[in-house]
Amino acid sequence: MLSLRRWWLKNWLRIVLIGVSAGAVWGLRQTQGDVLTEIYGWVARPLQGDAPNQSWERDARVLELQQRLAELENQNRSLRSLIDYQSELDDKGIAAPTIGRSANGWWQQVVLGRGSNDGVVEGAIVMAPGGVVGRVEAVTANTSRVLLLSNLSSRVGVTVGRSRFMGYLRGQNGNVAVMEFFEKLPDVRAGDTVFTSNYSQLFPAGLPVGVVESVDTKSGPAPEAKVRITAPLSTLEWTIIYPYTPESLDNLPLTDDNEPALNNQAGDGESEGTGNVGQ
Amino acid sequence: MNTIVELQRRWEAAIYQWPVWQRVLFNAVITGLSAALCLMLLPVRLPGMSLLGIGPNWALIWVAAWSICRVPWLGALAGCFMGLAQDALVTSSASPIGNMEEALATIAPSHAVGLGVAGFLISQFQRRRIIEDDVVALFLLIFAAAILTETITAGLYLIQDGTLGSVIWPHHQRLALCSAILSSLWGPAVYFPLKLWWQAIANVEKNT
Numbered sequence: 001m002l003s004l005r006r007w008w009l010k011n012w013l014r015i016v017l018i019g020v021s022a023g024a025v026w027g028l029r030q031t032q033g034d035v036l037t038e039i040y041g042w043v044a045r046p047l048q049g050d051a052p053n054q055s056w057e058r059d060a061r062v063l064e065l066q067q068r069l070a071e072l073e074n075q076n077r078s079l080r081s082l083i084d085y086q087s088e089l090d091d092k093g094i095a096a097p098t099i100g101r102s103a104n105g106w107w108q109q110v111v112l113g114r115g116s117n118d119g120v121v122e123g124a125i126v127m128a129p130g131g132v133v134g135r136v137e138a139v140t141a142n143t144s145r146v147l148l149l150s151n152l153s154s155r156v157g158v159t160v161g162r163s164r165f166m167g168y169l170r171g172q173n174g175n176v177a178v179m180e181f182f183e184k185l186p187d188v189r190a191g192d193t194v195f196t197s198n199y200s201q202l203f204p205a206g207l208p209v210g211v212v213e214s215v216d217t218k219s220g221p222a223p224e225a226k227v228r229i230t231a232p233l234s235t236l237e238w239t240i241i242y243p244y245t246p247e248s249l250d251n252l253p254l255t256d257d258n259e260p261a262l263n264n265q266a267g268d269g270e271s272e273g274t275g276n277v278g279q
Numbered sequence: 280m281n282t283i284v285e286l287q288r289r290w291e292a293a294i295y296q297w298p299v300w301q302r303v304l305f306n307a308v309i310t311g312l313s314a315a316l317c318l319m320l321l322p323v324r325l326p327g328m329s330l331l332g333i334g335p336n337w338a339l340i341w342v343a344a345w346s347i348c349r350v351p352w353l354g355a356l357a358g359c360f361m362g363l364a365q366d367a368l369v370t371s372s373a374s375p376i377g378n379m380e381e382a383l384a385t386i387a388p389s390h391a392v393g394l395g396v397a398g399f400l401i402s403q404f405q406r407r408r409i410i411e412d413d414v415v416a417l418f419l420l421i422f423a424a425a426i427l428t429e430t431i432t433a434g435l436y437l438i439q440d441g442t443l444g445s446v447i448w449p450h451h452q453r454l455a456l457c458s459a460i461l462s463s464l465w466g467p468a469v470y471f472p473l474k475l476w477w478q479a480i481a482n483v484e485k486n487t
Contacts, residue, residue, distance in 0.1 A: 017307060020357065024311070024369075025360045033367035034319070039320045100322030102392065103368040105454040106335045106432055111322050135383055147383040152450070153440060154383040173381075173450050202383065234332050 016098035033040075034140045041113060041143035044099040048113050060129040063230065067193045067208040071161050075206055078164070093127070094118050095242035099143065108173060110134075110236055115142040125242045131208035132196060133239055144241070149209065150233050152178060157200035158209055158227075163187035166197050167222070167277040169209065175233055176213065178224045186223055188215055194227050196276070204244060291479045295486070297448030310345075313473055316368050317341040318364055328461070333454055336425055337469070338365045342394050343421050345468040346401040348477055362391030388435030395433035400424070414467060421466040425459035426429035 102110035114120050116139050124136040134148040149156060158179060160176045165186040170178045179194060180184035192212040198205035210229040217223045294302060299406040324334050338361045346354030370387045401424060433451040436443055
């Protein structure tokens with residue numbers, strides 16, 4: 001008992017300090033490091049500058065608008081019969097400067113200098129000249145963290161603008177991502193524009209994502225295409241955030257057995273995916 | 280060099296006068312603040328401070344500075360804590376919406392493993408006197424530790440999803456090399472101030 005007491009007297013401070021550190025780290029995890037991000041945003045504020053007006057951004061914007069126009073024409077043709085079609089994104093976006101990148105080399109993220117004070121919400125869509133960039137995954141008062149489309153292991157539902165063949169876009173940590181098709185023989189060729197699909201629950205349908213660079217029909221289990229993401233992910237400076245709440249599960253197209261298509265967590269996504277194609 | 284030694288001596292004499300609680304509090308605050316500062320530097324990519332869009336691994340630099348003058352289990356513990364804090368800055372705990380197939384991040388290995396191992400090994404190296412206390416040794420140590428932590432992270436990715444190999448390894452090579460070069464170059468900027476402080480505290484504690 002005496003030795004235990006002596007040990008305690010000798011070590012209590014160390015144990016208390018370890019406890020405090022553990023508490024601090026736990027707090028950081030619970031709050032997603034909000035305190036640190038917020039201080040960082042506050043320090044970086046004077047460095048943000050004004051929105052640039054550069055020619056490459058204008059060119060990229062024109063390209064984006066052309067892609068969007070093509071997509072809208074396609075959509076118009078196929079949706080003319082639907083009377084309850086409505087746009088999913090508000091027109092008014094929040095312009096936000098990039099104030100930081102990912103906190104490690106494995107994740108593809110940016111930190112933006114606008115937060116909940118400016119109306120940014122979790123799940124908001126982030127666009128840049130060129131198309132979709134990613135999705136807001138954490139918000140503090142004055143900053144928000146965006147997970148980019150190029151993030152390793154990311155999968156987003158996309159569609160080929162010209163032929164409406166659907167698939168997943170898999171991030172590859174760079175500006176080129178891989179699109180994996182649901183169909184065995186998709187009609188796709190280099191130069192086709194790729195948009196978010198209406199199968200996607202993370203993004204509203206019809207936003208420009210990228211351009212097909214090459215197609216590999218022999219790859220198994222499904223044909224793949226290399227898609228160059230049009231937005232300059234590695235040199236993002238200003239982005240526009242559009243608040244977006246995904247459709248509730250009840251409004252989603254139903255599969256044959258009248259189950260909500262995306263409510264199924266079983267993970268057999270390919271059959272689910274094909275079930276939705278053509279709806 | 281003499282002025283640094285002289286400054287250090289005066290500084291120690293000043294700390295010596297402080298009451299114990301003040302010394303402990305100051306030490307804890309400086310340690311915590313330096314760790315928080317390193318965490319906040321992680322998203323920064325300034326010109327001259329990044330290669331191919333990759334920045335120095337400030338969390339690893341801090342863990343190295345901490346572990347180099349401590350026992351292995353404390354090094355490992357600090358590495359784990361730092362790794363968990365870095366996780367907080369990167370991963371989102373919000374449950375993914377939608378189905379399992381569509382998500383922007385399907386796997387998220389923790390940094391705690393890599394940094395914990397790095398902290399443990401660095402203290403071991405120091406304890407066995409494998410490294411001398413100079414800048415070149417520090418360079419090499421942080422260089423090796425950076426490559427080790429990135430390799431462990433790559434391994435964790437592969438364990439969680441074996442199909443990612445063709446993407447992971449090319450990325451790992453670039454990332455490990457850039458991160459190792461930058462971390463070892465920027466290492467002394469964090470290491471030396473912290474070392475001076477901790478050494479002063481240790482000297483004072485030895486004398487009381």
